[in-house]
Amino acid sequence: MASVCGMTIENFANNFVCDLVAYEPGKPIEETARELGLDPASIVKVASNENPLGPAPMALDAIRGAAEQMHIYPDGGGYKLRTALAAKNDLNFENVILGNGSNEIIELLCHSFLNKNAALIAAEHAFVVYKLMATLFGANYVEVPDPNFVHDLDAMAAAVTDETRLLFIANPNNPTGTIVDEETIDRFMAKVPDHVVVVFDEAYHEFLTNAPDTLKYVREGRNVIVLRTFSKAYGLAGLRIGYGLGSPQVVNILQKARQPFNTNEVAQRAALASLDDVDHVNATVENNAKGLAFYEVAFQEMGLEYVPSVANFILVNVRGGDYVFAEMLKQGVIVRAMRGYKLPDWVRISIGTEKENDRCLSVLKGVLSSKGSV
Ligand SMILES: *Cc1c(COP(=O)(O)O)cnc(C)c1O
Numbered sequence: 001m002a003s004v005c006g007m008t009i010e011n012f013a014n015n016f017v018c019d020l021v022a023y024e025p026g027k028p029i030e031e032t033a034r035e036l037g038l039d040p041a042s043i044v045k046v047a048s049n050e051n052p053l054g055p056a057p058m059a060l061d062a063i064r065g066a067a068e069q070m071h072i073y074p075d076g077g078g079y080k081l082r083t084a085l086a087a088k089n090d091l092n093f094e095n096v097i098l099g100n101g102s103n104e105i106i107e108l109l110c111h112s113f114l115n116k117n118a119a120l121i122a123a124e125h126a127f128v129v130y131k132l133m134a135t136l137f138g139a140n141y142v143e144v145p146d147p148n149f150v151h152d153l154d155a156m157a158a159a160v161t162d163e164t165r166l167l168f169i170a171n172p173n174n175p176t177g178t179i180v181d182e183e184t185i186d187r188f189m190a191k192v193p194d195h196v197v198v199v200f201d202e203a204y205h206e207f208l209t210n211a212p213d214t215l216k217y218v219r220e221g222r223n224v225i226v227l228r229t230f231s232k233a234y235g236l237a238g239l240r241i242g243y244g245l246g247s248p249q250v251v252n253i254l255q256k257a258r259q260p261f262n263t264n265e266v267a268q269r270a271a272l273a274s275l276d277d278v279d280h281v282n283a284t285v286e287n288n289a290k291g292l293a294f295y296e297v298a299f300q301e302m303g304l305e306y307v308p309s310v311a312n313f314i315l316v317n318v319r320g321g322d323y324v325f326a327e328m329l330k331q332g333v334i335v336r337a338m339r340g341y342k343l344p345d346w347v348r349i350s351i352g353t354e355k356e357n358d359r360c361l362s363v364l365k366g367v368l369s370s371k372g373s374v
Contacts, residue, residue, distance in 0.1 A: 014094065019135070048234070052350075053353070056273065072266075091247055092248075099262065102203060105227055110137045115139060120166040121142045122143060123151045126173055137365035165195070169185075170203075171185075176315055200226045221249065239267035295314050319343050327367040327370075
Protein backbone atom coordinates (compact mmCIF):
# COMPACT_ATOMS: atom_id res chain seq x y z
CA MET A 1 0.00 0.00 0.00
CA ALA A 2 1.37 3.46 -0.91
CA SER A 3 2.27 5.29 2.28
CA VAL A 4 3.91 8.48 3.47
CA CYS A 5 5.82 8.14 6.80
CA GLY A 6 3.69 5.12 7.69
CA MET A 7 0.48 6.87 6.77
CA THR A 8 -1.70 5.66 3.96
CA ILE A 9 -3.43 7.91 1.47
CA GLU A 10 -6.60 7.44 3.53
CA ASN A 11 -5.12 9.73 6.15
CA PHE A 12 -5.15 12.53 3.62
CA ALA A 13 -8.67 11.98 2.28
CA ASN A 14 -11.72 13.60 3.85
CA ASN A 15 -12.88 11.57 6.84
CA PHE A 16 -16.50 11.89 5.88
CA VAL A 17 -15.69 10.06 2.64
CA CYS A 18 -13.44 7.36 4.11
CA ASP A 19 -15.96 6.59 6.84
CA LEU A 20 -18.77 6.03 4.35
CA VAL A 21 -20.11 2.57 3.72
CA ALA A 22 -20.53 2.42 -0.06
CA TYR A 23 -24.04 1.92 -1.44
CA GLU A 24 -24.69 -1.74 -2.02
CA PRO A 25 -26.84 -2.29 -5.08
CA GLY A 26 -28.93 -5.37 -5.81
CA LYS A 27 -26.67 -8.24 -6.85
CA PRO A 28 -26.22 -8.25 -10.64
CA ILE A 29 -27.52 -11.20 -12.70
CA GLU A 30 -24.24 -11.80 -14.53
CA GLU A 31 -22.22 -11.88 -11.31
CA THR A 32 -24.66 -14.30 -9.68
CA ALA A 33 -24.67 -16.56 -12.74
CA ARG A 34 -20.86 -16.63 -12.78
CA GLU A 35 -20.61 -17.45 -9.09
CA LEU A 36 -23.21 -20.21 -9.21
CA GLY A 37 -22.24 -21.57 -12.63
CA LEU A 38 -25.81 -20.97 -13.82
CA ASP A 39 -27.25 -19.69 -17.07
CA PRO A 40 -28.00 -15.95 -16.62
CA ALA A 41 -31.38 -16.54 -18.29
CA SER A 42 -32.37 -18.87 -15.45
CA ILE A 43 -31.85 -16.23 -12.78
CA VAL A 44 -34.71 -14.19 -11.36
CA LYS A 45 -33.62 -10.76 -10.14
CA VAL A 46 -36.25 -9.12 -7.99
CA ALA A 47 -33.82 -6.96 -6.05
CA SER A 48 -33.78 -3.46 -7.54
CA ASN A 49 -37.38 -2.53 -8.34
CA GLU A 50 -36.76 -2.74 -12.07
CA ASN A 51 -39.55 -3.12 -14.62
CA PRO A 52 -40.04 -6.86 -15.27
CA LEU A 53 -41.60 -6.09 -18.68
CA GLY A 54 -38.45 -4.31 -19.86
CA PRO A 55 -38.21 -0.97 -21.66
CA ALA A 56 -41.15 0.30 -23.72
CA PRO A 57 -41.15 -0.90 -27.36
CA MET A 58 -41.16 2.74 -28.49
CA ALA A 59 -38.09 3.40 -26.33
CA LEU A 60 -36.29 0.45 -27.93
CA ASP A 61 -36.90 1.95 -31.37
CA ALA A 62 -35.55 5.29 -30.20
CA ILE A 63 -32.46 3.63 -28.73
CA ARG A 64 -31.70 1.86 -32.01
CA GLY A 65 -32.29 5.06 -33.95
CA ALA A 66 -29.90 7.01 -31.75
CA ALA A 67 -26.91 4.71 -32.34
CA GLU A 68 -25.62 6.39 -35.49
CA GLN A 69 -25.50 9.81 -33.86
CA MET A 70 -23.23 8.76 -31.01
CA HIS A 71 -20.24 10.77 -32.30
CA ILE A 72 -22.22 13.94 -31.44
CA TYR A 73 -22.42 15.36 -27.90
CA PRO A 74 -25.88 15.15 -26.35
CA ASP A 75 -28.19 18.14 -26.09
CA GLY A 76 -26.81 19.51 -22.83
CA GLY A 77 -29.93 21.60 -22.31
CA GLY A 78 -32.21 18.59 -22.83
CA TYR A 79 -34.59 20.75 -24.85
CA LYS A 80 -37.01 18.18 -26.26
CA LEU A 81 -37.34 16.05 -23.16
CA ARG A 82 -37.67 19.00 -20.78
CA THR A 83 -40.28 20.57 -23.04
CA ALA A 84 -42.27 17.33 -23.11
CA LEU A 85 -42.04 16.87 -19.35
CA ALA A 86 -43.11 20.46 -18.74
CA ALA A 87 -46.14 20.05 -21.03
CA LYS A 88 -47.11 16.71 -19.50
CA ASN A 89 -47.08 18.21 -16.01
CA ASP A 90 -48.58 21.59 -16.85
CA LEU A 91 -45.33 23.39 -15.95
CA ASN A 92 -42.77 25.51 -17.79
CA PHE A 93 -39.43 24.53 -19.30
CA GLU A 94 -37.67 26.42 -16.45
CA ASN A 95 -39.28 24.08 -13.93
CA VAL A 96 -37.51 21.00 -15.29
CA ILE A 97 -34.01 19.64 -14.68
CA LEU A 98 -32.73 16.33 -16.04
CA GLY A 99 -30.43 14.04 -14.09
CA ASN A 100 -28.27 10.98 -14.63
CA GLY A 101 -30.93 9.09 -12.75
CA SER A 102 -32.89 11.02 -10.16
CA ASN A 103 -30.05 10.02 -7.84
CA GLU A 104 -27.89 12.62 -9.54
CA ILE A 105 -30.43 15.29 -8.68
CA ILE A 106 -30.25 14.22 -5.04
CA GLU A 107 -26.50 14.78 -5.29
CA LEU A 108 -26.95 18.18 -6.99
CA LEU A 109 -29.27 19.24 -4.17
CA CYS A 110 -26.65 18.26 -1.61
CA HIS A 111 -23.91 20.01 -3.61
CA SER A 112 -25.99 23.16 -3.69
CA PHE A 113 -27.33 23.30 -0.15
CA LEU A 114 -25.24 21.21 2.23
CA ASN A 115 -22.02 21.86 4.13
CA LYS A 116 -20.75 21.08 7.61
CA ASN A 117 -23.09 23.64 9.14
CA ALA A 118 -26.18 22.40 7.34
CA ALA A 119 -28.61 19.55 8.01
CA LEU A 120 -30.68 17.16 5.92
CA ILE A 121 -33.83 15.65 7.45
CA ALA A 122 -35.24 12.27 6.38
CA ALA A 123 -37.32 9.46 7.84
CA GLU A 124 -35.71 6.59 9.73
CA HIS A 125 -36.42 3.98 7.06
CA ALA A 126 -36.09 6.32 4.11
CA PHE A 127 -34.16 5.60 0.92
CA VAL A 128 -30.56 5.17 2.06
CA VAL A 129 -29.02 7.45 -0.58
CA TYR A 130 -30.11 10.56 1.36
CA LYS A 131 -27.94 9.54 4.27
CA LEU A 132 -25.00 8.63 2.04
CA MET A 133 -25.17 11.99 0.31
CA ALA A 134 -25.55 14.02 3.50
CA THR A 135 -22.49 12.23 4.88
CA LEU A 136 -20.56 12.76 1.66
CA PHE A 137 -21.06 16.50 1.95
CA GLY A 138 -20.05 16.54 5.61
CA ALA A 139 -23.52 17.67 6.68
CA ASN A 140 -25.63 16.71 9.66
CA TYR A 141 -28.06 13.86 8.90
CA VAL A 142 -31.21 14.05 11.00
CA GLU A 143 -33.29 10.88 11.10
CA VAL A 144 -36.91 11.13 12.24
CA PRO A 145 -38.73 7.98 13.52
CA ASP A 146 -41.42 6.60 11.20
CA PRO A 147 -43.89 4.59 13.30
CA ASN A 148 -45.35 1.66 11.33
CA PHE A 149 -42.92 2.54 8.53
CA VAL A 150 -44.90 5.65 7.53
CA HIS A 151 -43.16 9.06 7.36
CA ASP A 152 -44.28 11.17 10.33
CA LEU A 153 -44.53 14.58 8.71
CA ASP A 154 -45.52 16.36 11.93
CA ALA A 155 -42.36 15.08 13.60
CA MET A 156 -40.31 15.93 10.52
CA ALA A 157 -41.62 19.50 10.52
CA ALA A 158 -40.85 19.71 14.23
CA ALA A 159 -37.26 18.59 13.54
CA VAL A 160 -36.57 21.63 11.33
CA THR A 161 -34.01 24.05 12.78
CA ASP A 162 -32.12 27.07 11.46
CA GLU A 163 -29.49 24.75 10.04
CA THR A 164 -31.95 22.58 8.06
CA ARG A 165 -31.52 23.01 4.31
CA LEU A 166 -33.03 19.86 2.77
CA LEU A 167 -35.96 17.72 3.87
CA PHE A 168 -36.68 14.52 1.93
CA ILE A 169 -40.08 12.89 1.67
CA ALA A 170 -39.92 9.66 -0.34
CA ASN A 171 -43.48 9.15 -1.46
CA PRO A 172 -43.99 6.27 -1.73
CA ASN A 173 -40.89 5.40 0.23
CA ASN A 174 -38.38 2.73 -0.68
CA PRO A 175 -37.94 0.16 0.94
CA THR A 176 -41.21 0.40 2.88
CA GLY A 177 -43.68 1.03 0.03
CA THR A 178 -45.76 3.33 2.22
CA ILE A 179 -47.20 6.72 1.29
CA VAL A 180 -48.35 9.91 2.98
CA ASP A 181 -51.55 11.47 1.67
CA GLU A 182 -52.19 14.94 0.30
CA GLU A 183 -53.94 16.25 3.40
CA THR A 184 -50.96 15.31 5.55
CA ILE A 185 -48.62 16.93 3.05
CA ASP A 186 -50.72 20.11 2.99
CA ARG A 187 -50.60 20.36 6.78
CA PHE A 188 -46.84 19.85 6.66
CA MET A 189 -46.29 22.43 3.90
CA ALA A 190 -48.20 25.03 5.93
CA LYS A 191 -45.56 24.67 8.66
CA VAL A 192 -42.27 24.34 6.84
CA PRO A 193 -40.18 27.55 6.67
CA ASP A 194 -38.73 29.04 3.49
CA HIS A 195 -35.08 28.33 4.24
CA VAL A 196 -35.77 24.61 3.72
CA VAL A 197 -36.01 22.95 0.31
CA VAL A 198 -38.63 20.20 0.48
CA VAL A 199 -37.82 17.28 -1.81
CA PHE A 200 -40.63 14.94 -2.78
CA ASP A 201 -38.94 11.83 -4.15
CA GLU A 202 -41.63 10.27 -6.32
CA ALA A 203 -39.69 7.50 -8.07
CA TYR A 204 -42.78 5.25 -7.98
CA HIS A 205 -45.32 7.90 -8.93
CA GLU A 206 -46.62 6.07 -12.01
CA PHE A 207 -47.76 3.10 -9.90
CA LEU A 208 -50.12 5.20 -7.78
CA THR A 209 -53.83 5.30 -8.37
CA ASN A 210 -54.46 8.29 -6.12
CA ALA A 211 -51.24 10.30 -6.15
CA PRO A 212 -51.11 13.36 -3.88
CA ASP A 213 -50.66 16.57 -5.86
CA THR A 214 -47.27 17.99 -4.93
CA LEU A 215 -46.76 19.91 -8.18
CA LYS A 216 -49.16 22.57 -6.93
CA TYR A 217 -46.37 23.68 -4.58
CA VAL A 218 -44.00 23.93 -7.55
CA ARG A 219 -46.56 26.10 -9.38
CA GLU A 220 -46.96 28.26 -6.28
CA GLY A 221 -43.21 28.89 -6.36
CA ARG A 222 -42.50 27.28 -3.00
CA ASN A 223 -38.99 25.98 -2.34
CA VAL A 224 -39.92 22.52 -3.50
CA ILE A 225 -38.65 19.97 -5.98
CA VAL A 226 -40.39 16.78 -7.08
CA LEU A 227 -38.08 13.98 -8.25
CA ARG A 228 -39.23 11.43 -10.79
CA THR A 229 -37.42 8.82 -12.84
CA PHE A 230 -37.48 6.65 -15.94
CA SER A 231 -35.82 3.82 -13.99
CA LYS A 232 -38.91 2.20 -12.52
CA ALA A 233 -42.28 2.16 -14.34
CA TYR A 234 -40.62 3.22 -17.62
CA GLY A 235 -38.07 0.43 -17.47
CA LEU A 236 -34.95 2.45 -18.35
CA ALA A 237 -32.86 1.92 -15.22
CA GLY A 238 -29.79 0.99 -17.29
CA LEU A 239 -29.79 4.29 -19.18
CA ARG A 240 -29.71 6.47 -16.05
CA ILE A 241 -32.26 9.19 -16.59
CA GLY A 242 -34.49 10.98 -14.13
CA TYR A 243 -35.78 14.50 -13.63
CA GLY A 244 -36.75 17.11 -11.13
CA LEU A 245 -39.80 19.38 -11.31
CA GLY A 246 -39.08 22.39 -9.14
CA SER A 247 -39.70 26.05 -8.74
CA PRO A 248 -37.41 28.06 -11.08
CA GLN A 249 -35.31 29.43 -8.20
CA VAL A 250 -34.45 25.91 -7.02
CA VAL A 251 -33.95 24.49 -10.52
CA ASN A 252 -31.67 27.41 -11.53
CA ILE A 253 -29.31 26.63 -8.69
CA LEU A 254 -29.17 22.95 -9.58
CA GLN A 255 -28.52 23.73 -13.26
CA LYS A 256 -25.31 25.48 -12.18
CA ALA A 257 -24.16 22.48 -10.15
CA ARG A 258 -24.49 19.86 -12.89
CA GLN A 259 -22.03 18.77 -15.55
CA PRO A 260 -22.70 20.22 -19.02
CA PHE A 261 -23.66 16.84 -20.50
CA ASN A 262 -24.98 15.06 -17.45
CA THR A 263 -27.60 13.03 -19.31
CA ASN A 264 -26.68 11.17 -22.47
CA GLU A 265 -28.40 11.39 -25.83
CA VAL A 266 -29.62 7.77 -25.95
CA ALA A 267 -31.26 8.21 -22.57
CA GLN A 268 -32.90 11.51 -23.53
CA ARG A 269 -34.37 10.05 -26.71
CA ALA A 270 -35.51 6.82 -25.08
CA ALA A 271 -37.14 8.74 -22.25
CA LEU A 272 -38.95 11.02 -24.68
CA ALA A 273 -40.27 8.03 -26.63
CA SER A 274 -41.31 6.27 -23.40
CA LEU A 275 -43.61 9.13 -22.50
CA ASP A 276 -45.69 8.32 -25.58
CA ASP A 277 -45.82 4.59 -24.93
CA VAL A 278 -48.87 4.73 -22.70
CA ASP A 279 -49.75 1.08 -23.36
CA HIS A 280 -46.47 -0.08 -21.89
CA VAL A 281 -46.85 1.94 -18.70
CA ASN A 282 -50.42 0.70 -18.33
CA ALA A 283 -49.34 -2.91 -18.79
CA THR A 284 -46.57 -2.36 -16.25
CA VAL A 285 -48.92 -0.91 -13.66
CA GLU A 286 -51.48 -3.67 -14.21
CA ASN A 287 -48.85 -6.42 -13.88
CA ASN A 288 -47.62 -4.75 -10.71
CA ALA A 289 -51.03 -4.56 -9.07
CA LYS A 290 -51.59 -8.28 -9.70
CA GLY A 291 -48.15 -9.14 -8.35
CA LEU A 292 -48.64 -7.11 -5.18
CA ALA A 293 -51.98 -8.79 -4.52
CA PHE A 294 -50.40 -12.20 -5.15
CA TYR A 295 -47.71 -11.63 -2.54
CA GLU A 296 -50.05 -10.10 0.02
CA VAL A 297 -52.38 -13.10 -0.12
CA ALA A 298 -49.44 -15.51 0.04
CA PHE A 299 -47.81 -13.76 3.00
CA GLN A 300 -51.11 -13.77 4.88
CA GLU A 301 -51.49 -17.49 4.27
CA MET A 302 -47.92 -18.08 5.39
CA GLY A 303 -48.42 -15.94 8.48
CA LEU A 304 -45.59 -13.59 7.50
CA GLU A 305 -45.57 -9.97 8.60
CA TYR A 306 -45.36 -7.59 5.61
CA VAL A 307 -45.81 -3.89 4.94
CA PRO A 308 -48.74 -3.18 2.58
CA SER A 309 -47.17 -1.46 -0.42
CA VAL A 310 -48.34 0.95 -3.13
CA ALA A 311 -45.07 0.67 -5.06
CA ASN A 312 -43.48 -2.11 -7.15
CA PHE A 313 -41.91 -4.03 -4.27
CA ILE A 314 -42.89 -5.42 -0.91
CA LEU A 315 -41.08 -5.61 2.40
CA VAL A 316 -41.56 -8.88 4.27
CA ASN A 317 -40.34 -10.13 7.64
CA VAL A 318 -38.67 -13.50 7.07
CA ARG A 319 -37.00 -13.58 10.52
CA GLY A 320 -33.51 -13.61 9.08
CA GLY A 321 -33.00 -11.46 5.99
CA ASP A 322 -29.34 -12.29 5.34
CA TYR A 323 -29.97 -16.03 5.61
CA VAL A 324 -33.03 -16.00 3.36
CA PHE A 325 -31.24 -13.78 0.83
CA ALA A 326 -28.24 -16.15 0.72
CA GLU A 327 -30.33 -19.32 0.49
CA MET A 328 -32.58 -17.93 -2.23
CA LEU A 329 -29.52 -16.74 -4.12
CA LYS A 330 -28.18 -20.30 -4.23
CA GLN A 331 -31.34 -21.20 -6.12
CA GLY A 332 -30.95 -18.33 -8.55
CA VAL A 333 -33.45 -15.88 -7.06
CA ILE A 334 -32.03 -12.50 -6.06
CA VAL A 335 -33.97 -10.55 -3.42
CA ARG A 336 -32.67 -7.70 -1.28
CA ALA A 337 -31.61 -8.17 2.33
CA MET A 338 -32.47 -5.17 4.49
CA ARG A 339 -29.73 -5.09 7.14
CA GLY A 340 -28.47 -1.84 5.59
CA TYR A 341 -31.83 -0.33 6.56
CA LYS A 342 -31.52 -1.63 10.12
CA LEU A 343 -34.14 -4.26 9.30
CA PRO A 344 -32.08 -7.47 9.62
CA ASP A 345 -35.19 -9.69 9.78
CA TRP A 346 -36.62 -8.44 6.50
CA VAL A 347 -36.15 -8.80 2.76
CA ARG A 348 -37.53 -6.58 0.02
CA ILE A 349 -38.93 -8.31 -3.04
CA SER A 350 -39.57 -6.44 -6.29
CA ILE A 351 -42.70 -7.40 -8.20
CA GLY A 352 -41.81 -9.48 -11.25
CA THR A 353 -43.76 -11.13 -14.03
CA GLU A 354 -46.31 -13.72 -12.95
CA LYS A 355 -43.78 -16.46 -13.68
CA GLU A 356 -41.04 -14.73 -11.69
CA ASN A 357 -43.37 -14.14 -8.75
CA ASP A 358 -44.37 -17.84 -8.71
CA ARG A 359 -40.75 -18.94 -8.79
CA CYS A 360 -39.69 -16.43 -6.14
CA LEU A 361 -42.48 -17.43 -3.80
CA SER A 362 -41.89 -21.17 -4.16
CA VAL A 363 -38.17 -20.74 -3.51
CA LEU A 364 -38.95 -18.54 -0.49
CA LYS A 365 -41.35 -21.17 0.87
CA GLY A 366 -38.74 -23.88 0.42
CA VAL A 367 -36.09 -21.84 2.22
CA LEU A 368 -38.40 -20.98 5.11
CA SER A 369 -39.61 -24.54 5.59
CA SER A 370 -36.09 -25.98 5.64
CA LYS A 371 -35.17 -23.21 8.05
CA GLY A 372 -38.08 -24.43 10.16
CA SER A 373 -39.87 -21.16 10.72
CA VAL A 374 -42.95 -21.68 8.55
C1 LIG B 1 -35.13 3.83 -7.40
C2 LIG B 1 -35.25 5.09 -6.64
C3 LIG B 1 -34.79 6.29 -7.17
C4 LIG B 1 -34.38 6.36 -8.61
O1 LIG B 1 -33.11 6.30 -8.86
P1 LIG B 1 -32.58 6.61 -10.31
O2 LIG B 1 -31.30 7.29 -10.02
O3 LIG B 1 -33.54 7.52 -11.02
O4 LIG B 1 -32.44 5.30 -11.00
C5 LIG B 1 -34.92 7.45 -6.45
N1 LIG B 1 -35.50 7.45 -5.24
C6 LIG B 1 -35.98 6.32 -4.71
C7 LIG B 1 -36.66 6.38 -3.40
C8 LIG B 1 -35.85 5.12 -5.38
O5 LIG B 1 -36.31 3.99 -4.83
